[in-house]
Amino acid sequence: MLAVIRYTVPESQSQDFAKQGQTILDTFAGQPGFLRGRLARSVDEPNLWALVTEWEGAGFYRRALSAARLVMYPLMIxxxxxxxxxxxxxxxDGT
Structure with missing residues (x-):
């Protein structure tokens, strides 16, 4: 299953956001069911970011959200x- 969390990030906060996004990915990576993840930034709208992760199932993702809530909290706004x-x-898959 695919999880996509999008963020609107002012340019002045982009460096801090990227660091915090990496921390979230690190937290997710330690959770059961995590397959892979990435933090991406829109090439057309630089203020739009996406945290994209893949999981073995929705239950794993939802439990991981609970485990990561403390590191995700500052970015919720x-x-x-x-x-x-x-x-x-x-x-x-591509060839």
């Missing part, structure tokens, strides 16, 4: 309020 968990319907 920057989060875009929208659903973040997506189940795979089709997947394909």
């Amino acid at each position: 920057l989060m875009v309020n929208e659903p973040s968990a997506y189940e795979d319907v089709h997947a394909q």
